[in-house]
Amino acid sequence: MTIAEASQKYGLTPDTLRYYERIGLIPPVRRTASGIRDYDEEACRWIELMKCMRSAGVQIEALTEYVKLFQQPGPTAEARRQILVDQRILIEKRIWEMQEALNRLNYKIERYDTVLIPAEKGRKG
Amino acid sequence: MTIAEASQKYGLTPDTLRYYERIGLIPPVRRTASGIRDYDEEACRWIELMKCMRSAGVQIEALTEYVKLFQQPGPTAEARRQILVDQRILIEKRIWEMQEALNRLNYKIERYDTVLIPAEKGRKG
DNA sequence: TCTTGACCTGGAGTGCACTCCAGATGTTAC
DNA sequence: GTAACATCTGGAGTGCACTCCAGGTCAAGA
Numbered sequence: 001m002t003i004a005e006a007s008q009k010y011g012l013t014p015d016t017l018r019y020y021e022r023i024g025l026i027p028p029v030r031r032t033a034s035g036i037r038d039y040d041e042e043a044c045r046w047i048e049l050m051k052c053m054r055s056a057g058v059q060i061e062a063l064t065e066y067v068k069l070f071q072q073p074g075p076t077a078e079a080r081r082q083i084l085v086d087q088r089i090l091i092e093k094r095i096w097e098m099q100e101a102l103n104r105l106n107y108k109i110e111r112y113d114t115v116l117i118p119a120e121k122g123r124k125g
Numbered sequence: 126m127t128i129a130e131a132s133q134k135y136g137l138t139p140d141t142l143r144y145y146e147r148i149g150l151i152p153p154v155r156r157t158a159s160g161i162r163d164y165d166e167e168a169c170r171w172i173e174l175m176k177c178m179r180s181a182g183v184q185i186e187a188l189t190e191y192v193k194l195f196q197q198p199g200p201t202a203e204a205r206r207q208i209l210v211d212q213r214i215l216i217e218k219r220i221w222e223m224q225e226a227l228n229r230l231n232y233k234i235e236r237y238d239t240v241l242i243p244a245e246k247g248r249k250g
Numbered sequence: 251t252c253t254t255g256a257c258c259t260g261g262a263g264t265g266c267a268c269t270c271c272a273g274a275t276g277t278t279a280c
Numbered sequence: 281g282t283a284a285c286a287t288c289t290g291g292a293g294t295g296c297a298c299t300c301c302a303g304g305t306c307a308a309g310a
Contacts, residue, residue, distance in 0.1 A: 002256080002257085003256090003257075004256070004257085013298090013299080014256095014257085015298080015299055015300070016297090016298065016299080018258085018259090019297085019298065019299080022259095022260095023297095032306095034257095034258095034305080034306060034307085035257085035258065035305085035306085036256085036257060036258075036305095036306075036307090037257085037258090049229075052222075052225060052226050052229060053226055053229075054297090055222045055225075055226070056222050056223040056225070056226030056227070057182070057219075057223070058226065059296085059297095060296080060297070061296095075245040075246075075248070077237055077241040077242045077244075077245045078237075078242055078245075080237065080241075081234060081237040081238070081241075081242060084230050084233055084234050084237070085234060087230060088227065088230045088231070088234065091223050091226055091227050091230065092227065094182075094223060095220060095223050095224065095227065097177075097180045097181050098181040098182070098216050098219060098220050098223070099220065100177060100180075100181070101177050101178055101180070101181030101183065101216055102181070102213065102216050102217065102220065104174075104177060104178075105209050105212060105213045105216065106213070108209055109206060109209050109210060109213065112202055112203075112205065112206040112209070113206070116202040116205075116206075117202045117203055117206065119202075120200040120202045120203075121200075123200070127286080127287085128286090128287070128288095129286075129287085138268090138269080139286095139287080140268080140269055140270070141267090141268065141269080143287095143288085143289090144267085144268065144269080147289095147290095148267095157276095159275080159276055159277090159287095159288095160275085160276085160287085160288065161276070161277090161286085161287060161288075162287085162288090179267090184266085184267095185266080185267070186266095
């Protein structure tokens with residue numbers, strides 16, 4: 001799969017895919033003899049994972065650390081698990097913050113519908 | 126209330142509070158005769174609202190637009206409501222994305238606990 | 251073979267949201 | 281009154297995550 005195809009498949013630009021590889025957010029992608037990237041199934045799984053994590057706001061640094069551990073020899077499973085656990089805590093916190101904001105928006109919108117907008121309309125009629 | 130006190134109360138630095146006022150994220154704060162900010166209850170409500178929205182990732186541009194409408198003469202309730210509704214959609218989307226990532230993390234952590242870490246430990250014992 | 255378009259690299263540029271700073275002015279405790 | 285500290289302004293600097301670009305290589309159709 002070429003970079004254009006992978007780009008299409010995941011809705012990330014080729015520049016972003018190259019950037020992700022350059023900084024180690026995904027492991028090095030296999031190349032053709034002439035140096036052109038060829039995304040295989042494993043590369044695609046990495047892209048998809050990182051797209052998911054990034055869209056949830058997980059910092060690039062945590063993710064590159066995770067990938068780095070994967071590429072290291074020796075036992076790193078516990079360290080990798082710890083990264084996931086740390087990020088889970090952060091995501092739970094952010095979900096909670098967004099839920100707070102959502103409740104507040106719902107409350108405000110309700111007030112616009114029942115009080116503020118009727119009041120404004122009433123001023124003229 | 127001085128800027129130091131407001132800063133303390135909401136966990137935002139004085140620089141951030143001044144920045145928020147400068148860009149119109151909160152309306153101009155009342156000043157003492159000598160020009161020093163004096164945060165009253167209404168100013169505090171704005172700070173708290175904006176802290177909540179910003180922590181949920183709402184863009185500054187949307188929030189300044191909302192404040193701008195508030196300061197305009199004439200009926201703006203419907204326009205303000207529309208901003209809130211637009212932001213609600215974005216927040217719901219992000220909550221959903223984060224929930225996806227959370228599910229994925231939970232699944233992965235479970236796999237580390239039941240498979241990957243035991244396997245690594247087993248290699249030596 | 252030639253041309254056209256996709257791909258490559260390294261590095262510079264961008265946008266957002268702060269964050270810091272210099273130099274000036276105000277305030278408070280002694 | 282004065283030392284020490286808080287606050288003010290406008291503007292520059294920072295960090296993150298891309299995004300764009302120049303200048304070159306590669307590949308596929310006419």
